[in-house]
Amino acid sequence: MQQHFRTIDPGAGKVPQPDELLRVEDLRTHFHTRHGIAKSVDGVDFHLSKGEHLGLIGESGSGKSVTALSVMRLVREPGRIVGGSIHFEGQDLLGLDAQSMRRLRGSRISMIFQDPLNHLDPVMKIGDWISETLTLHKGVGRKAAYVEAARILKVLKVASPEDVLRAYPFQLSGGMCQRVLIATAIITGPALLIADEATSALDVTVQASILRNLDELTDIFGTAVLLTTHNMLVVRQACTRVMVMYGGRIVESCDTDVLFRNPMHPYTVGLLDSVPALERIGEPLRPMAGEPPLPTEDIVGCKFYGRCPIRRPVCQEMRPPLAEVESGHWSACFFPEESRSKISS
Amino acid sequence: MIALLVRRTLFLIPVLLGGSAIVFFLIHSAPGDPIDALMGMYASPEAREALRIKYGLNDPLLAQYFRWLGLVLQGDWGMSIQQRVPVLPLVLEKFWITILLTSAASLFAAIVGISAGIISAVKQNSWIDHLILILSVFALSMPPYWLGLIAIFVFSVQLGWLPTGGLYSFSGQMELFDVLKHLIMPAIVAGLTPAAIIARVTRAAMLEVLKLDFMTALRAKGLRERTIVLGHAFRNALPTVVSMTGLQIGYLILGAALFVEIIFSWPGLGLEIYKSVVGRDMPMMLGLVLFSTFIFVVLNLAVDIIYRVINPRVREA
Ligand SMILES: Nc1ncnc2c1ncn2[C@@H]1O[C@H](COP(=O)(O)OP(=O)(O)O)[C@@H](O)[C@H]1O
Numbered sequence: 002m003q004q005h006f007r008t009i010d011p012g013a014g015k016v017p018q019p020d021e022l023l024r025v026e027d028l029r030t031h032f033h034t035r036h037g038i039a040k041s042v043d044g045v046d047f048h049l050s051k052g053e054h055l056g057l058i059g060e061s062g063s064g065k066s067v068t069a070l071s072v073m074r075l076v077r078e079p080g081r082i083v084g085g086s087i088h089f090e091g092q093d094l095l096g097l098d099a100q101s102m103r104r105l106r107g108s109r110i111s112m113i114f115q116d117p118l119n120h121l122d123p124v125m126k127i128g129d130w131i132s133e134t135l136t137l138h139k140g141v142g143r144k145a146a147y148v149e150a151a152r153i154l155k156v157l158k159v160a161s162p163e164d165v166l167r168a169y170p171f172q173l174s175g176g177m178c179q180r181v182l183i184a185t186a187i188i189t190g191p192a193l194l195i196a197d198e199a200t201s202a203l204d205v206t207v208q209a210s211i212l213r214n215l216d217e218l219t220d221i222f223g224t225a226v227l228l229t230t231h232n233m234l235v236v237r238q239a240c241t242r243v244m245v246m247y248g249g250r251i252v253e254s255c256d257t258d259v260l261f262r263n264p265m266h267p268y269t270v271g272l273l274d275s276v277p278a279l280e281r282i283g284e285p286l287r288p289m290a291g292e293p294p295l296p297t298e299d300i301v302g303c304k305f306y307g308r309c310p311i312r313r314p315v316c317q318e319m320r321p322p323l324a325e326v327e328s329g330h331w332s333a334c335f336f337p338e339e340s341r342s343k344i345s346s
Numbered sequence: 347m348i349a350l351l352v353r354r355t356l357f358l359i360p361v362l363l364g365g366s367a368i369v370f371f372l373i374h375s376a377p378g379d380p381i382d383a384l385m386g387m388y389a390s391p392e393a394r395e396a397l398r399i400k401y402g403l404n405d406p407l408l409a410q411y412f413r414w415l416g417l418v419l420q421g422d423w424g425m426s427i428q429q430r431v432p433v434l435p436l437v438l439e440k441f442w443i444t445i446l447l448t449s450a451a452s453l454f455a456a457i458v459g460i461s462a463g464i465i466s467a468v469k470q471n472s473w474i475d476h477l478i479l480i481l482s483v484f485a486l487s488m489p490p491y492w493l494g495l496i497a498i499f500v501f502s503v504q505l506g507w508l509p510t511g512g513l514y515s516f517s518g519q520m521e522l523f524d525v526l527k528h529l530i531m532p533a534i535v536a537g538l539t540p541a542a543i544i545a546r547v548t549r550a551a552m553l554e555v556l557k558l559d560f561m562t563a564l565r566a567k568g569l570r571e572r573t574i575v576l577g578h579a580f581r582n583a584l585p586t587v588v589s590m591t592g593l594q595i596g597y598l599i600l601g602a603a604l605f606v607e608i609i610f611s612w613p614g615l616g617l618e619i620y621k622s623v624v625g626r627d628m629p630m631m632l633g634l635v636l637f638s639t640f641i642f643v644v645l646n647l648a649v650d651i652i653y654r655v656i657n658p659r660v661r662e663a
């Protein structure tokens with residue numbers, strides 16, 4: 002074992018920085034199911050600065066959505082936040098009463114979702130849907146809210162906002178529905194926008210344009226973004242910093258370009274190898290072997306052990322802490338240097 | 347929308363024609379002779395025959411039907427054999443009395459049924475959900491006339507709180523209050539079964555909506571739970587609830603109200619149908635059943651239209 006791990010908290014750790022917006026520490030969200038306790042979020046630490054775009058990447062089932070919903074305190078039964086803390090704008094979210102938490106949702110923290118059509122009220126006109134939020138949090142009247150909604154849809158490059166405001170969700174395309182959700186989320190000027198697989202259900206060109214829209218709007222409002230995705234290319238386009246999630250834990254965290262250049266966790270390496278990258282067109286794809294462990298499995302050591310090409314006995318006995326391996330680069334592997342050199346050769 | 351309205355209204359014509367024919371032939375094939383009922387067993391054959399000719403009872407059935415239909419279309423619904431007054435004005439008068447009872451019963455059924463359904467769905471699997479389930483199973487398995495008799499026994503005979511039946515008391519001075527006192531028991535008895543059905547349907551429709559993804563989106567907007575349940579979830583369940591409620595009201599008018607009116611001597615269409623059947627008063631019977639069919643069909647059309655108006659996916663398609 003090496004001596005290089007200092008703390009298990011990437012960046013946050015000691016003194017909160019002045020521009021810190023969100024700090025999550027040792028978050029644990031469990032689901033009590035028939036098959037046992039699923040530790041969907043199993044001790045997650047991260048922080049987010051004002052205006053920063055942070056990516057959360059991982060395979061389906063790695064716990065991205067549950068992490069996102071935990072920050073909103075919207076995890077549904079049988080799920081429960083069983084431990085840890087979430088500090089947002091200096092407030093302890095898990096200690097807030099229900100009413101104060103409700104006041105933050107939609108005004109200081111907003112959220113958008115993977116499947117936009119199904120996240121709109123099917124029998125409510127788009128205009129009413131957007132203005133409902135504005136009226137609730139800002140006390141704006143219906144007329145003024147419609148004007149504001151049309152204005153923000155214009156920024157989102159919607160050709161005829163008035164028509165969209167008068168439509169029902171089922172009359173719009175998936176991309177348009179996502180623009181509506183984005184408009185609703187951002188119209189109150191929140192400090193944080195959580196985008197849970199916001200572009201995954203859309204085709205590639207729409208995806209790219211939505212991500213550009215999102216960039217522009219969050220710049221205008223100074224909104225920070227926590228973006229979850231299973232798509233490396235989305236992270237590359239939209240995020241300055243990225244965390245890799247596996248089995249409910251953060252396994253690597255660093256600036257986005259560093260991740261692509263110099264991954265320090267065998268799982269990240271495998272993930273990058275399985276993505277078709279422009280530089281490697283022509284080379285065969287290498288899908289990762291094996292399956293992630295069941296979330297109900299009780300694992301003491303590293304969750305990636307079963308699939309890891311560089312595993313050693315120690316990995317099964319101890320949980321590798323998320324440790325800083327170079328400045329601003331954190332990895333939850335006992336042998337971070339080996340991950341890259343040994344695997345992709 | 348307009349075209350549909352016209353189409354559906356035109357469609358009423360064959361439905362009503364068919365309905366009237368079925369009613370006519372069914373009633374005429376029933377055993378029993380109106381002359382017997384009217385004159386008793388001991389009238390002379392000549393007197394009987396004279397009356398048969400007067401009411402056209404000797405003609406072929408098909409001829410009788412078309413003659414009756416022609417007159418009905420002209421607004422002449424014949425004379426009640428028993429009461430010796432024109433059928434149509436009598437039916438219309440009784441209609442309003444029945445409407446009073448069915449409106450009260452429907453109001454009760456809708457309010458109780460929908461509230462119970464919403465509460466059951468929101469508190470799914472809690473003790474209150476189970477209590478509502480037990481109560482609705484009870485309401486569904488008790489025949490209304492039996493419930494009516496029990497209610498009369500308890501509230502009128504034993505406790506003396508409410509009158510046993512009728513529309514008003516002869517000595518009544520506070521008219522409205524008096525009618526309400528007569529109305530409350532039959533309305534609740536008639537509304538109990540529909541309330542139970544509406545509660546079950548509302549619960550199911552609400553549960554269906556509450557598990558949809560947009561519930562999370564609504565919470566993420568920061569809305570209160572009350573707004574989410576009543577303003578969004580119930581609004582989405584509304585088309586299902588409305589069509590079931592409409593069906594139940596139709597069933598009330600044709601079915602439950604009949605028994606309940608008889609038990610509580612409520613002088614509406616139901617009691618009149620009963621009296622006309624007992625008295626073999628064919629013109630009256632025909633008029634009453636035809637009119638009830640008409641109301642039922644029109645009500646169904648109204649429910650259909652409301653369903654479309656409140657359901658944008660159907661309306662805009
Ligand atoms: N409603 C639920 N009931 C039981 N387990 C759940 C539920 N939602 C999520 N989980 C568990 O949490 C894990 C992580 O889910 P999720 O956060 O949705 O993954 P991701 O968003 O990364 O695809 C899942 O593998 C599953 O075991």
Ligand SMILES: [Mg+2]
Nearest residue numbers: 065066067198
């Ligand atoms: Mg997800």
